[in-house]
Amino acid sequence: MSMWKRVEARIRSKREGLAFKYMPRFADWIMRRVALSAQGQFSDEVEPIGVLIDSCVRTHAITHEGAWIDTGTVLWGGVHPINTGYIARVPVHAANNDSEDYVDICYLGSLIALARFGTMKFFTSSELISEQLKHPPARFRTVGYSDYSILDMVKIESLDGERYDFINMRKLFGGKNGLAEAQQARIAANSDELHKAIMSCFKHQKHSQDAWHLRTAQVHGCRYLLTMDRKFVRLCEQHSSKLAAAGISVEVCSPTKLGEKLKLPKIPPWLFSYNDASFAVRADLHMPEQKRRPTVGRRGVTIDDIAPR
Secondary structure (H helix, E strand, O other), X not given: OOHHHHHHHHHHXXXXXXXXXXXXXXXXXXXXXXHHHHHHHHOOOOOOEEEEEOHHHHHHHEEEEEEEEEEEEEEEOOOEEEEEEEEEEEEOOOOOOOOHHHHHHHHHHHHHHHHHOOOEEEEEOHHXXXXXHOOOHHHOOOOOOOOEEHHHHOOOXXXXXXXXXXXXXXXXXXXXXXXXXXXXXXXXXXXXXXXXXXXXXXOOHHHHHHHHHHHHHHHOOOOEEXXXXXXXXXXXXXXXXXXXXOOOOOEEEOHHHHHHHOOOOOOOHHHHOOOOOOOOEOOOEEOHHHOOOOOOOOOOOEOOOOEEO
Protein backbone atom coordinates (compact mmCIF):
# COMPACT_ATOMS: atom_id res chain seq x y z
CA MET A 1 0.00 0.00 0.00
CA SER A 2 1.34 3.41 -0.98
CA MET A 3 1.95 6.15 1.56
CA TRP A 4 -1.03 8.17 0.31
CA LYS A 5 -3.30 5.12 0.53
CA ARG A 6 -2.23 4.60 4.13
CA VAL A 7 -2.86 8.26 4.96
CA GLU A 8 -6.27 8.11 3.31
CA ALA A 9 -7.18 4.95 5.21
CA ARG A 10 -6.05 6.50 8.50
CA ILE A 11 -8.11 9.65 7.89
CA ARG A 12 -11.16 7.57 6.99
CA SER A 13 -10.74 5.47 10.13
CA LYS A 14 -10.43 8.56 12.33
CA ARG A 15 -13.47 10.16 10.73
CA GLU A 16 -15.54 7.00 11.26
CA GLY A 17 -14.44 6.84 14.89
CA LEU A 18 -15.67 10.38 15.47
CA ALA A 19 -18.95 9.64 13.66
CA PHE A 20 -19.63 6.57 15.84
CA LYS A 21 -18.98 8.61 18.97
CA TYR A 22 -20.68 11.90 18.17
CA MET A 23 -23.37 11.36 15.50
CA PRO A 24 -25.83 9.62 17.89
CA ARG A 25 -25.31 12.46 20.38
CA PHE A 26 -25.87 15.04 17.66
CA ALA A 27 -29.03 13.26 16.49
CA ASP A 28 -30.30 13.16 20.07
CA TRP A 29 -29.55 16.88 20.48
CA ILE A 30 -31.48 17.71 17.29
CA MET A 31 -34.49 15.69 18.47
CA ARG A 32 -34.40 17.31 21.89
CA ARG A 33 -34.36 20.76 20.29
CA VAL A 34 -37.34 19.87 18.10
CA ALA A 35 -39.28 18.59 21.12
CA LEU A 36 -38.47 21.68 23.18
CA SER A 37 -39.45 24.04 20.37
CA ALA A 38 -42.86 22.36 20.11
CA GLN A 39 -43.65 22.30 23.82
CA GLY A 40 -45.36 25.69 23.74
CA GLN A 41 -48.10 24.28 21.51
CA PHE A 42 -48.94 21.61 24.09
CA SER A 43 -48.66 23.57 27.33
CA ASP A 44 -52.35 22.94 28.12
CA GLU A 45 -52.07 19.18 27.66
CA VAL A 46 -52.26 17.07 30.81
CA GLU A 47 -51.40 13.75 29.17
CA PRO A 48 -49.26 12.90 26.11
CA ILE A 49 -51.21 13.04 22.85
CA GLY A 50 -52.16 9.56 21.66
CA VAL A 51 -51.19 8.59 18.11
CA LEU A 52 -52.17 5.26 16.53
CA ILE A 53 -49.45 4.14 14.10
CA ASP A 54 -50.68 2.46 10.90
CA SER A 55 -48.81 -0.55 9.50
CA CYS A 56 -47.54 1.28 6.41
CA VAL A 57 -45.74 3.79 8.63
CA ARG A 58 -43.76 0.93 10.16
CA THR A 59 -42.70 -0.17 6.67
CA HIS A 60 -41.28 3.21 5.72
CA ALA A 61 -39.73 3.76 9.16
CA ILE A 62 -37.07 1.17 8.29
CA THR A 63 -34.61 3.70 6.94
CA HIS A 64 -31.39 1.65 6.88
CA GLU A 65 -30.56 -1.87 5.74
CA GLY A 66 -27.48 -4.04 5.45
CA ALA A 67 -25.51 -4.26 2.18
CA TRP A 68 -22.40 -6.16 1.19
CA ILE A 69 -19.52 -3.79 0.47
CA ASP A 70 -17.20 -5.51 -2.00
CA THR A 71 -13.53 -4.71 -1.42
CA GLY A 72 -12.23 -6.67 -4.39
CA THR A 73 -10.51 -9.99 -5.05
CA VAL A 74 -7.32 -11.18 -3.40
CA LEU A 75 -5.23 -14.30 -3.93
CA TRP A 76 -5.40 -16.70 -0.99
CA GLY A 77 -2.03 -18.32 -0.58
CA GLY A 78 -0.95 -16.38 -3.63
CA VAL A 79 -2.94 -18.80 -5.82
CA HIS A 80 -6.71 -18.97 -5.19
CA PRO A 81 -8.81 -15.83 -5.88
CA ILE A 82 -11.38 -15.02 -3.18
CA ASN A 83 -13.82 -12.14 -2.90
CA THR A 84 -13.43 -9.87 0.12
CA GLY A 85 -15.81 -7.37 1.69
CA TYR A 86 -18.00 -6.60 4.67
CA ILE A 87 -21.63 -5.95 5.65
CA ALA A 88 -22.45 -2.31 6.38
CA ARG A 89 -25.52 -0.33 7.35
CA VAL A 90 -26.63 1.79 4.38
CA PRO A 91 -29.43 4.41 4.21
CA VAL A 92 -32.33 3.39 2.00
CA HIS A 93 -32.75 6.88 0.51
CA ALA A 94 -30.40 9.49 -0.88
CA ALA A 95 -30.19 12.73 1.06
CA ASN A 96 -31.53 14.73 -1.89
CA ASN A 97 -34.61 12.56 -2.36
CA ASP A 98 -37.71 14.73 -2.82
CA SER A 99 -40.42 12.07 -3.07
CA GLU A 100 -43.59 12.25 -0.96
CA ASP A 101 -42.58 9.14 0.96
CA TYR A 102 -39.19 10.59 1.87
CA VAL A 103 -40.73 13.88 3.03
CA ASP A 104 -43.13 11.83 5.17
CA ILE A 105 -40.17 9.95 6.68
CA CYS A 106 -38.38 13.23 7.49
CA TYR A 107 -41.46 14.56 9.30
CA LEU A 108 -41.85 11.20 11.03
CA GLY A 109 -38.43 11.80 12.58
CA SER A 110 -39.71 15.00 14.17
CA LEU A 111 -42.89 13.32 15.43
CA ILE A 112 -40.75 10.59 16.97
CA ALA A 113 -38.84 13.37 18.77
CA LEU A 114 -42.12 14.48 20.37
CA ALA A 115 -42.85 10.90 21.40
CA ARG A 116 -39.34 10.39 22.81
CA PHE A 117 -39.59 13.41 25.07
CA GLY A 118 -43.15 12.97 26.34
CA THR A 119 -45.35 15.22 24.20
CA MET A 120 -46.85 12.33 22.24
CA LYS A 121 -47.32 8.62 22.81
CA PHE A 122 -47.39 6.11 19.96
CA PHE A 123 -49.70 3.10 19.99
CA THR A 124 -50.59 0.03 17.97
CA SER A 125 -53.62 -2.26 18.35
CA SER A 126 -54.50 -5.95 18.33
CA GLU A 127 -55.91 -5.72 14.80
CA LEU A 128 -52.87 -3.85 13.51
CA ILE A 129 -50.68 -6.56 15.02
CA SER A 130 -52.88 -9.19 13.38
CA GLU A 131 -52.67 -7.30 10.08
CA GLN A 132 -48.87 -7.31 10.24
CA LEU A 133 -48.67 -11.03 11.04
CA LYS A 134 -50.06 -11.78 7.57
CA HIS A 135 -46.87 -10.49 5.95
CA PRO A 136 -43.18 -11.45 6.07
CA PRO A 137 -41.56 -10.06 9.26
CA ALA A 138 -39.09 -7.93 7.27
CA ARG A 139 -41.91 -5.77 5.95
CA PHE A 140 -42.66 -4.09 9.27
CA ARG A 141 -39.61 -4.63 11.47
CA THR A 142 -35.87 -4.97 11.23
CA VAL A 143 -34.57 -8.50 10.76
CA GLY A 144 -30.93 -7.90 9.78
CA TYR A 145 -28.20 -7.18 12.30
CA SER A 146 -27.36 -3.84 10.68
CA ASP A 147 -30.94 -2.79 9.79
CA TYR A 148 -32.46 0.19 11.57
CA SER A 149 -35.98 1.53 12.05
CA ILE A 150 -36.38 5.04 13.41
CA LEU A 151 -39.47 3.82 15.28
CA ASP A 152 -37.10 1.71 17.40
CA MET A 153 -36.34 4.92 19.29
CA VAL A 154 -39.77 4.87 20.97
CA LYS A 155 -41.89 2.30 22.77
CA ILE A 156 -45.14 1.44 20.97
CA GLU A 157 -47.72 -0.26 23.19
CA SER A 158 -50.97 -1.88 22.11
CA LEU A 159 -54.21 -0.14 23.04
CA ASP A 160 -56.15 -3.37 23.38
CA GLY A 161 -53.72 -6.25 23.82
CA GLU A 162 -52.54 -8.67 21.15
CA ARG A 163 -54.19 -11.21 18.89
CA TYR A 164 -52.31 -14.31 17.73
CA ASP A 165 -54.34 -15.40 14.72
CA PHE A 166 -51.51 -17.55 13.39
CA ILE A 167 -51.95 -19.98 16.30
CA ASN A 168 -55.50 -21.07 15.56
CA MET A 169 -56.98 -19.34 12.51
CA ARG A 170 -54.98 -21.02 9.78
CA LYS A 171 -56.78 -24.28 10.53
CA LEU A 172 -60.15 -22.62 9.93
CA PHE A 173 -59.29 -20.82 6.68
CA GLY A 174 -57.34 -22.66 4.00
CA GLY A 175 -54.91 -21.22 1.50
CA LYS A 176 -52.13 -18.72 1.75
CA ASN A 177 -54.54 -15.89 2.59
CA GLY A 178 -55.99 -17.70 5.59
CA LEU A 179 -54.98 -15.08 8.14
CA ALA A 180 -56.30 -12.24 5.97
CA GLU A 181 -59.64 -13.99 5.52
CA ALA A 182 -59.84 -14.71 9.23
CA GLN A 183 -59.33 -11.07 10.13
CA GLN A 184 -61.79 -9.81 7.53
CA ALA A 185 -64.44 -12.26 8.69
CA ARG A 186 -63.93 -11.34 12.34
CA ILE A 187 -64.25 -7.61 11.68
CA ALA A 188 -67.26 -8.13 9.40
CA ALA A 189 -69.01 -10.17 12.10
CA ASN A 190 -68.59 -7.58 14.84
CA SER A 191 -71.58 -5.65 16.16
CA ASP A 192 -69.78 -2.48 17.20
CA GLU A 193 -72.05 0.50 16.54
CA LEU A 194 -69.22 3.00 16.03
CA HIS A 195 -67.61 0.78 13.40
CA LYS A 196 -70.97 0.51 11.63
CA ALA A 197 -71.34 4.30 11.71
CA ILE A 198 -67.89 4.76 10.15
CA MET A 199 -68.65 2.17 7.48
CA SER A 200 -71.87 4.00 6.64
CA CYS A 201 -69.68 7.02 5.81
CA PHE A 202 -67.26 5.06 3.64
CA LYS A 203 -69.91 2.82 2.01
CA HIS A 204 -67.45 0.24 0.75
CA GLN A 205 -66.53 -3.04 2.42
CA LYS A 206 -62.86 -2.81 1.34
CA HIS A 207 -62.39 -0.06 3.94
CA SER A 208 -63.59 -2.28 6.80
CA GLN A 209 -60.15 -2.74 8.38
CA ASP A 210 -59.27 0.95 8.06
CA ALA A 211 -62.64 1.79 9.63
CA TRP A 212 -61.85 -0.55 12.53
CA HIS A 213 -58.46 1.10 13.13
CA LEU A 214 -60.20 4.50 13.15
CA ARG A 215 -62.79 3.17 15.56
CA THR A 216 -60.03 1.81 17.83
CA ALA A 217 -58.23 5.15 17.88
CA GLN A 218 -61.48 6.93 18.81
CA VAL A 219 -62.53 4.47 21.53
CA HIS A 220 -59.12 4.62 23.21
CA GLY A 221 -58.77 8.39 23.13
CA CYS A 222 -56.13 8.88 20.44
CA ARG A 223 -56.09 12.25 18.75
CA TYR A 224 -54.40 11.13 15.52
CA LEU A 225 -54.23 8.07 13.29
CA LEU A 226 -50.90 8.36 11.50
CA THR A 227 -50.75 6.70 8.09
CA MET A 228 -48.88 6.94 4.79
CA ASP A 229 -51.87 5.53 2.92
CA ARG A 230 -52.75 8.70 1.03
CA LYS A 231 -55.94 7.22 -0.41
CA PHE A 232 -57.24 6.63 3.11
CA VAL A 233 -56.27 10.16 4.16
CA ARG A 234 -58.16 11.61 1.19
CA LEU A 235 -61.14 9.37 1.91
CA CYS A 236 -61.35 10.65 5.48
CA GLU A 237 -60.98 14.26 4.31
CA GLN A 238 -63.76 13.71 1.78
CA HIS A 239 -66.11 12.40 4.47
CA SER A 240 -64.88 14.56 7.36
CA SER A 241 -68.28 16.10 8.11
CA LYS A 242 -70.01 12.69 8.12
CA LEU A 243 -67.32 11.22 10.37
CA ALA A 244 -67.67 14.14 12.78
CA ALA A 245 -71.44 13.61 12.86
CA ALA A 246 -70.81 9.94 13.64
CA GLY A 247 -68.76 10.98 16.68
CA ILE A 248 -65.24 10.65 15.23
CA SER A 249 -62.82 13.30 16.51
CA VAL A 250 -59.64 11.42 15.50
CA GLU A 251 -57.73 13.12 12.70
CA VAL A 252 -56.37 10.78 10.04
CA CYS A 253 -53.20 12.32 8.64
CA SER A 254 -49.84 11.64 7.06
CA PRO A 255 -46.59 12.53 8.86
CA THR A 256 -46.20 15.48 6.48
CA LYS A 257 -49.68 16.81 7.17
CA LEU A 258 -49.26 16.48 10.93
CA GLY A 259 -45.71 17.83 10.89
CA GLU A 260 -46.76 20.89 8.93
CA LYS A 261 -49.77 21.41 11.18
CA LEU A 262 -47.50 21.43 14.24
CA LYS A 263 -44.89 23.56 12.42
CA LEU A 264 -42.17 20.97 12.93
CA PRO A 265 -38.89 20.87 10.99
CA LYS A 266 -37.90 17.83 8.95
CA ILE A 267 -35.23 15.49 10.33
CA PRO A 268 -33.59 13.47 7.51
CA PRO A 269 -33.15 9.77 8.33
CA TRP A 270 -29.43 9.66 7.41
CA LEU A 271 -28.88 11.59 10.64
CA PHE A 272 -29.60 8.35 12.53
CA SER A 273 -27.15 6.20 10.56
CA TYR A 274 -24.89 5.62 13.59
CA ASN A 275 -27.62 5.06 16.19
CA ASP A 276 -27.12 1.75 18.03
CA ALA A 277 -24.33 0.83 15.58
CA SER A 278 -21.44 -1.38 16.62
CA PHE A 279 -20.58 -2.42 13.06
CA ALA A 280 -19.63 -0.83 9.75
CA VAL A 281 -21.74 2.09 8.52
CA ARG A 282 -21.70 3.63 5.05
CA ALA A 283 -23.81 6.74 5.41
CA ASP A 284 -22.32 8.06 2.15
CA LEU A 285 -24.24 5.46 0.11
CA HIS A 286 -27.86 4.53 -0.49
CA MET A 287 -29.76 1.40 -1.55
CA PRO A 288 -30.43 0.55 -5.23
CA GLU A 289 -33.17 2.75 -6.71
CA GLN A 290 -33.64 4.10 -3.17
CA LYS A 291 -35.85 1.15 -2.28
CA ARG A 292 -35.79 -1.38 0.52
CA ARG A 293 -34.74 -4.92 -0.22
CA PRO A 294 -37.53 -7.39 -1.09
CA THR A 295 -39.23 -8.79 2.00
CA VAL A 296 -39.57 -12.21 0.36
CA GLY A 297 -36.69 -14.14 -1.20
CA ARG A 298 -34.10 -11.58 -0.20
CA ARG A 299 -30.80 -11.60 -2.05
CA GLY A 300 -27.57 -9.89 -1.05
CA VAL A 301 -27.00 -6.28 -2.08
CA THR A 302 -23.44 -5.40 -3.06
CA ILE A 303 -21.46 -2.21 -3.58
CA ASP A 304 -22.11 -2.59 -7.31
CA ASP A 305 -25.80 -2.00 -6.70
CA ILE A 306 -25.61 1.03 -4.46
CA ALA A 307 -24.75 4.64 -5.13
CA PRO A 308 -23.24 7.59 -3.24
CA ARG A 309 -25.63 9.39 -0.94
